[in-house]
Amino acid sequence: MEPTPHLTLARVPPRTPPAHGAERSLLPRRVIPPLWREARAGSLLLNMLREELRPAPPGPTCGPPVLLVPGVFAGDASLAPLASTLSDQGWAVWPSGIRSNVGCSGAIVQRLVTRLEAIVPDHGRVALVGHSRGGLLARATAQRRPDLVSGVVTLGSPHRDQLAVHPLLWANVMTLAALGSLGVPGFLRFGCRGTDDCCSGYDHDVAASLPPGIGAISVFSRRDGVVDWRACVDPDATNVEVEATHCGMPSDPATLRAILSAVASFDSSQSSPHLEPVAWPAAA
Numbered sequence: 001m002e003p004t005p006h007l008t009l010a011r012v013p014p015r016t017p018p019a020h021g022a023e024r025s026l027l028p029r030r031v032i033p034p035l036w037r038e039a040r041a042g043s044l045l046l047n048m049l050r051e052e053l054r055p056a057p058p059g060p061t062c063g064p065p066v067l068l069v070p071g072v073f074a075g076d077a078s079l080a081p082l083a084s085t086l087s088d089q090g091w092a093v094w095p096s097g098i099r100s101n102v103g104c105s106g107a108i109v110q111r112l113v114t115r116l117e118a119i120v121p122d123h124g125r126v127a128l129v130g131h132s133r134g135g136l137l138a139r140a141t142a143q144r145r146p147d148l149v150s151g152v153v154t155l156g157s158p159h160r161d162q163l164a165v166h167p168l169l170w171a172n173v174m175t176l177a178a179l180g181s182l183g184v185p186g187f188l189r190f191g192c193r194g195t196d197d198c199c200s201g202y203d204h205d206v207a208a209s210l211p212p213g214i215g216a217i218s219v220f221s222r223r224d225g226v227v228d229w230r231a232c233v234d235p236d237a238t239n240v241e242v243e244a245t246h247c248g249m250p251s252d253p254a255t256l257r258a259i260l261s262a263v264a265s266f267d268s269s270q271s272s273p274h275l276e277p278v279a280w281p282a283a284a
């Protein structure tokens with residue numbers, strides 16, 4: 001395997017308190033990521049759909065466990081190619097159980113914790129790999145139950161400011177929150193920005209440093225056309241820069257090398273016996 005191009009940035013913005021700063025604002029941010037670079041998203045989507053028509057990846061094998069968390073609006077099927085790559089390398093890959101990542105953050109984190117509680121007793125601590133919003137959920141999950149997590153890899157996840165995204169995505173998220181606030185079931189709400197009990201402490205858990213003993217790798221790209229890459233840089237983690245687009249990151253070769261290197265460096269602190277294969281979920 002080629003060496004992973006780790007890039008630990010020497011100068012990054014200082015960590016700011018997440019709960020009371022401007023990043024709590026629901027207004028769109030001034031920085032507009034180069035969305036045009038995501039033009040390949042259409043072909044990537046077609047590739048993704050083709051992947052979903054293929055037989056399910058082999059599922060867990062005998063390596064340490066890895067749990068994949070998809071990005072906003074996406075489901076586990078969107079990470080099927082990444083799951084296949086990890087499985088091919090011997091990792092035991094588990095889906096998050098998310099069919100469409102549009103729900104209350106607090107509720108999703110609780111479901112992820114429940115899933116980890118089912119995996120860890122027999123297979124050891126789990127490495128979490130999350131794309132975009134999935135990385136934010138992974139960080140919050142690790143904060144809640146650091147005893148269940150060996151490390152977190154985030155791919156284009158704006159943990160420093162969750163709404164540091166392109167205005168088009170911001171508008172879609174606001175629409176989602178409006179529908180949820182009007183009572184549409186299964187959607188997040190405006191109160192999920194920390195004012196409702198369901199997501200109390202979530203913003204803090206996303207932005208705070210991960211606890212000692214938990215590996216932390218943040219993969220970001222200045223070519224990211226959806227998320228402001230500056231919001232992805234973690235002053236307390238290893239930051240890996242790639243040249244992928246936001247949507248293409250989970251299938252980008254350099255990103256895949258970074259993920260493989262990262263999960264290999266995490267300590268699951270427990271031997272991992274053989275796991276029975278499980279079917280990867282179909283698209284929502």
Ligand SMILES: [Zn+2]
Pocket residue numbers: 104105106107188189191192196198199
């Ligand atoms: Zn909520």
